[in-house]
Amino acid sequence: MSTQKPLDSQKLAERLRKKSIDRQARAIRMTKFPGSAQATDLSLPPNCGGFGRIHHFRLEPDPNWVTNPLPTLPTCKYLGLPVTDVLLAQVFQLSACDFRCWYCFVDFSLLTADPKHSDMVTPKQLLQMMLDEKVNSQVIDLSGGQPELVPEYVLWFLEARKELGLEQSHFVWADDNLSTDYTWRYLSEAEITFMAQSHGFARVGCLKGFDAESFTFNTRADGALFDQQIELLGRFVAAGFDQYGYITITTMNTDDLPGKMARLLDEIQKRVHSNFPLRIVPLRIFGFNANVNRYIQQAEANQFRALEAWLAEVQRRFSATELSTPITEVNIRR
Template sequence: MNCWYCFVPDNLKNLSDQNSKWFSTSEIVDHLEMQCKDKTVIDLSGGNPELTPEWPLWLARELKKRNLDKKYYIWSDDTLSTESMFTYLSEDEIKELASYKNYGKVCCFKGFDEESYEYNCMLKKEFYYKSFKTLKKYIEYGFDVYGYITLTTNSIRNIKERIANFMDKVQKEISFYFPLRIIPLKIFQFTPTMGRMIKNPDSKKAIDNQNIAIKAWCDEIKKRFTTEEIQQNICEIKIKD
């Protein structure tokens, strides 16, 4: 996955020892307790933390061992581009992590159809369809799951219909109310993206087009759900049909 709008500079994505350092989960918690005692959320970000699916599990165990599992909430990002959890963790390990009360996953849809997905992250459309199945698996295991979506697109052709089709797919294949747990992420131009945008002349238009797409998104949400449903606390929205 190589999203053109990623705010991480390209030279920091290669795991070079010059740009990064290895930490054990024990060292992470040590650092947290020494320097960030006033914080209550641990955000495992990336890249894609799911490339190392043991990470949140080991961290949950470390917090539990220190009786800190009620103090910190573990939040991990997921690009829905891999099924490493189901490949490398045992059934018992997956269930252990899913049952950890202060853990949530936020899964990012990198587009709302084949065209926008391929444009945004340069992966084949097969991964777009797999992302729905992966997210559904998380819910079936009992994970507390939320969603992001990036609505940048190089084409606003039939935008209302395309957004509606995406929500149809989410409601049919994941959960009827899951669209209410998906937050559109607004993409901005960052310093690392400038060079990529020069090479990608459609990118400026894509950033502008997202405003039209978000309008279509909000209109579609209002068509499908009542005001009371929309105003629910996001963590109280039912996701198991």
């Protein structure tokens, strides 16, 4: 059970942003993996000068869970590749996050923009390292931490991809924990439009619970920010991004899960898009070396009950044809 004091995530976000960007040099503070607990969870050694790692995205993360087509389907569609069970992605992590999820598979020491575990680097340098090492991946996952603390991270990556002539060959997938509105606060309208219209680029935003209570339990942040997560998803969809969603449904409170999922889906359909639930994938939470000391077994077990309630509610709202539509083909335009 989360007994730690609540987090002032909004203040933390501003502090971390300041430590994570040098606008003049177009550099951002990125995690260096060697020596971290997260590095002991990696199946391949870190690459790209310690700034990168290769992640295996699996369509079937667990036979008892739902299929996870993200980011495999959007990537394979863009690159014209057959859909594969395991997709190798080049991952880079911003070294800061304003949430503190008990299940996070990143060491908390890699979330504080700490120079001991990170360095300033430009997206172009990271892409160049990837090319120099001839990395066997055509998908780049811009992750964290919370990448949105520095929305310039994704913008500058997309600009560098264009400059290096990699737009056709490399798909970019950006994670977002939906904690801030920094895209609108720190980028110009022209920059947002450039990102939204970039081909071979999609975003995923993660709902960190199914209501304010489960959100606070999972992240330690103020429950009012759960509502903001839904609002932000709506803003990204309205701005024209190729937007997807994850949801983590770990909880200690299993009372009235069907009712809570129904209320959540009402909000998503009303405020994001009526079809958006079909673009959301529940994420299976797993234990790792990096989270062993804060892992909550009961909450992990309860996610299966929450999944049942989520699936029942989604099935109640959509036809068999809609439910079998590939996630990339779910229309979210008005």
